[in-house]
Amino acid sequence: MTNRAHVLLWTDRTEAYTDAIRDGGLADRVTVETLARKDTPSAEQLARTDAMLAMAAPAGLLPKFGKLRWVQAMTAGVDGWLAMPDLPKALDLTCARGTHTESMPENIVGALFHVAKPYRAVAEHQKQSKWVHTVAQPLTGKTLGILGLGVIGAEVARIAKALGLKVIGTKRRVAAVPNVDEVLPASKGEEVLARADFVLLLLPATPETENYIDARRLKLMKPSAWLLNFGRGQLVNDDDLVAAVKAGTIAGALLDVFRQEPLPSSHPFWTTDNVVVLPHIGGPHPQRDRFVARLFADNLGRFLDGKPLRELVDRVAGY
Numbered sequence: 001m002t003n004r005a006h007v008l009l010w011t012d013r014t015e016a017y018t019d020a021i022r023d024g025g026l027a028d029r030v031t032v033e034t035l036a037r038k039d040t041p042s043a044e045q046l047a048r049t050d051a052m053l054a055m056a057a058p059a060g061l062l063p064k065f066g067k068l069r070w071v072q073a074m075t076a077g078v079d080g081w082l083a084m085p086d087l088p089k090a091l092d093l094t095c096a097r098g099t100h101t102e103s104m105p106e107n108i109v110g111a112l113f114h115v116a117k118p119y120r121a122v123a124e125h126q127k128q129s130k131w132v133h134t135v136a137q138p139l140t141g142k143t144l145g146i147l148g149l150g151v152i153g154a155e156v157a158r159i160a161k162a163l164g165l166k167v168i169g170t171k172r173r174v175a176a177v178p179n180v181d182e183v184l185p186a187s188k189g190e191e192v193l194a195r196a197d198f199v200l201l202l203l204p205a206t207p208e209t210e211n212y213i214d215a216r217r218l219k220l221m222k223p224s225a226w227l228l229n230f231g232r233g234q235l236v237n238d239d240d241l242v243a244a245v246k247a248g249t250i251a252g253a254l255l256d257v258f259r260q261e262p263l264p265s266s267h268p269f270w271t272t273d274n275v276v277v278l279p280h281i282g283g284p285h286p287q288r289d290r291f292v293a294r295l296f297a298d299n300l301g302r303f304l305d306g307k308p309l310r311e312l313v314d315r316v317a318g319y
Helices: 017-025 043-048 103-116 119-127 149-162 186-195 236-248 287-306
Strands: 006-009 030-035 052-056 068-073 091-092 143-148 165-172 182-185 199-202 227-231 252-255 275-277
Touching: 006 017, 006 287, 017 030, 017 287, 043 143, 052 287, 068 252, 068 287, 103 119, 103 227, 103 275, 119 149, 143 149, 143 186, 149 165, 165 186, 165 199, 182 186, 236 252
Parallel strands: 006 030, 006 052, 052 068, 068 091, 143 165, 143 199, 165 182, 199 227, 227 252, 252 275
Antiparallel strands: none
C-alpha cells in the first residue's frame, strides 16, 4: 500500500514496539523501519518518515526530515529536546509521562524507609560484628511533602497514606488528589518545605525550577527533614545542599538524579555524610519498553486517525 504512514523506530530494542503496533491492529496501516541508536537516518528515511520514536536526536537533524509531523520521546523528561534551537515549531512532541508508575513509586517508598529507618547503620555494624541496639523511628504521623503532584506523586501518596503518613504537596493546576491531605499551588512550595519531614522533588526541569532548592529554601526546612530528589538534577544547587547537610540545616538528602550523569567521582555528594547517591534507579524497569510501547501504539492510532495525542509536550511550560 502506498498510502501507509512511515514510522521510524530509532532505538535498539524494537520488539515491544512492533508487538504493540501489531496488537493495536495498526500493522496494516503503517510501514515500520528500525534504526539502531548509534546510527543516523539515511537520506531516504529523512525523506519519507512521518512519525518517529526516539530517545534523542542530534542538533541539526530534525529540520532535515521532509514529512516528519510527530516524535514520541522515550522519556518523561524532554528538556533535552526542548533545548534544541532547531526543534521545528510545527512538530508535535509527546513524552513518556506516566510510564514510570510501577517502578518509581516503589523506589521512592524504598528511599523513605532507607532514610527513616536504621538499616544503613545496622549493615555497617554487621560488618564489624557489632550488636548496637537501636529504636527505629516511625513513619506514621510524619508529613511527606511532594513538590510536583503528577501521576507519580499521586501513586506515592496512595502508598504513603497506607503507611500512616500525612501528605501535602503542590500542583500547577490546583485540584483534589486522592490520598493527599492538602494540595497547594506551586507558589506555595516554600510552605511545603517548612512543614514536611520528608520533601520529595518531582518537578520538571524548567527555567523556573532551576536551582529551586538553594541555601535560602533549605533554611526553611526542618533540621530533622530529609530531601529526596527523583525529579531532575537541575532542581538542586549542589554546593548549597552540601553546605546545608554539613551544617545540620537539614538531616540529609537522598538523590537519584544529577546535573551530570554518571556523577563525577570527584563530586562532594559522594563523600558528604548523610547524602545518599543513587545511580538513577528510580524510573528504570525490566519491562519499561513494554510500558512506553503501549503509550506509543495508542498515540500512533491517534496520529493515524487525526485525534489529539496523549502526553503532548507544552513547550511554554517545558514539559
